[in-house]
Amino acid sequence: MNRLLIRGATILTMEGPDAIIDSGEILIEDGWITHVGLPGSASGSFDMDEIIEADGQVAMPGFVNCHTHASMTLLRGYADDLPLMQWLSEKIWPFEAKMTGEDIYWGAMLACLEMIKSGTTCFGDMYDFMHDVARAVEQTGMRAMLSRGMIGVSPNADQALAAAEDLARTWNGKADGRITVMLGPHAPYTCPPDYLDKVMDLAAKLKLGINIHVAETLTEVADIKKQYGKTPVKHLDSLGLFKFPVLAAHCVHLDEEDMEILAQKAMGIAYNPQSNMKLASGIAPVTKLIDLGATVGIGTDGTASNNNLDMLEELRVGSFLQKVATMNPEAIPAYRALQMATIDGALCMGLGDRVGLIKEGMRADIILIDTREPHMCPQHNLVANNAYSANSSDVRTVIIDGKIIMLDRVVLTIDEERVMYEVRERAARLRSDK
Numbered sequence: 129m130n131r132l133l134i135r136g137a138t139i140l141t142m143e144g145p146d147a148i149i150d151s152g153e154i155l156i157e158d159g160w161i162t163h164v165g166l167p168g169s170a171s172g173s174f175d176m177d178e179i180i181e182a183d184g185q186v187a188m189p190g191f192v193n194c195h196t197h198a199s200m201t202l203l204r205g206y207a208d209d210l211p212l213m214q215w216l217s218e219k220i221w222p223f224e225a226k227m228t229g230e231d232i233y234w235g236a237m238l239a240c241l242e243m244i245k246s247g248t249t250c251f252g253d254m255y256d257f258m259h260d261v262a263r264a265v266e267q268t269g270m271r272a273m274l275s276r277g278m279i280g281v282s283p284n285a286d287q288a289l290a291a292a293e294d295l296a297r298t299w300n301g302k303a304d305g306r307i308t309v310m311l312g313p314h315a316p317y318t319c320p321p322d323y324l325d326k327v328m329d330l331a332a333k334l335k336l337g338i339n340i341h342v343a344e345t346l347t348e349v350a351d352i353k354k355q356y357g358k359t360p361v362k363h364l365d366s367l368g369l370f371k372f373p374v375l376a377a378h379c380v381h382l383d384e385e386d387m388e389i390l391a392q393k394a395m396g397i398a399y400n401p402q403s404n405m406k407l408a409s410g411i412a413p414v415t416k417l418i419d420l421g422a423t424v425g426i427g428t429d430g431t432a433s434n435n436n437l438d439m440l441e442e443l444r445v446g447s448f449l450q451k452v453a454t455m456n457p458e459a460i461p462a463y464r465a466l467q468m469a470t471i472d473g474a475l476c477m478g479l480g481d482r483v484g485l486i487k488e489g490m491r492a493d494i495i496l497i498d499t500r501e502p503h504m505c506p507q508h509n510l511v512a513n514n515a516y517s518a519n520s521s522d523v524r525t526v527i528i529d530g531k532i533i534m535l536d537r538v539v540l541t542i543d544e545e546r547v548m549y550e551v552r553e554r555a556a557r558l559r560s561d562k
């Protein structure tokens with residue numbers, strides 16, 4: 129039995145706005161949270177393998193980035209200031225067509241490094257060469273939901289289905305249970321109905337959920353309405369997609385019926401505020417979706433449309449954007465924003481039974497945030513400081529599945545210099561290759 133004790137931290141359990149323990153103790157046994165309590169309640173009972181003294185820090189669940197394309201770190205700053213369809217077809221897809229499995233591995237390694245250093249412990253991914261992303265997840269110690277992106281209109285569409293099945297058979301439940309798999313049909317505009325039928329057959333056969341981009345732009349909505357006579361959400365619903373656990377990314381342009389369908393039938397919605405702002409896609413009606421009972425998590429999307437993977441920044445912008453969109457300062461208050469970035473993101477990916485809370489019986493995905501910096505002073509309200517004032521460099525220590533992955537800002541599982549060297553070299557080659 130391996131025992132790790134965190135003591136001295138203020139614990140923001142995320143079990144409720146008032147479920148905060150001052151100078152508390154968290155006992156972790158073989159990766160499980162087995163005790164969360166007052167000072168002295170766990171120490172002394174057992175011999176510890178490790179003790180983290182966390183005075184002056186807040187312990188909270190690690191962030192869950194429920195929509196990204198990790199290996200797009202290779203495209204950071206490559207194509208900016210364009211609308212989605214032009215960005216994808218003229219810049220992103222031609223660049224991605226040149227990427228190898230090794231490129232994707234190193235891109236994912238950089239993404240994991242950036243995520244760990246900014247307090248993200250779990251991410252939801254959709255891309256190609258997912259075995260290479262899985263390798264990066266396994267080696268870095270992160271937790272991830274992985275989906276093989278599938279473009280139904282591509283000549284490789286059937287190959288993508290086979291690759292998705294292979295990913296699921298090889299990696300679902302692997303890396304000590306840290307990796308889970310969903311199917312990733314890219315979007316209604318790249319996956320025609322007959323292809324989505326094949327995806328649903330595979331989802332039924334393998335008992336998997338479905339991760340898909342939905343209603344991201346007005347162009348998408350107009351095109352799908354023209355082709356199928358329905359909005360993207362109603363089109364997917366009529367095909368039977370929501371019989372499966374669906375994680376719908378973006379959901380920016382919705383009518384009232386779409387919102388009802390998503391609230392009642394989707395497993396979760398990934399809100400990507402900064403990507404939607406940068407591509408000028410629009411503002412997702414998140415406040416309304418939540419009022420209707422939808423589960424909404426937060427995603428950064430890839431670093432070509434953001435351009436970072438910083439969840440603290442994302443949750444702050446996501447909250448402020450809803451306030452201005454609704455002209456209501458009470459929209460997405462600080463605690464709700466933190467919930468969306470932790471437990472709600474986990475629920476969106478079917479992981480809410482194991483991560484997203486500091487609670488006995490959960491796996492230990494925990495971060496320690498330093499409160500001793502000028503921008504965190506004074507502390508009238510711990511929740512407000514964490515949601516609105518903290519930045520990624522305040523994240524000092526990261527524990528995933530009970531293992532210390534970053535200690536006092538040193539990432540223990542990754543050679544940072546090597547990763548950045550590889551990504552610089554590969555990005556330069558890809559940029560210059562014809």
Ligand SMILES: CSC[C@H]1O[C@@H](n2cnc3c(O)ncnc32)[C@H](O)[C@@H]1O
Nearest residue numbers: 197220254255256277278314341430
């Ligand atoms: C087929 S793998 C996933 C595919 O999605 C692309 N992508 C990245 N960001 C977005 C976005 O905001 N909307 C739609 N598609 C996006 C990525 O470049 C990959 O090609």
Ligand SMILES: [Zn+2]
Nearest residue numbers: 341377429430
């Ligand atoms: Zn995306």
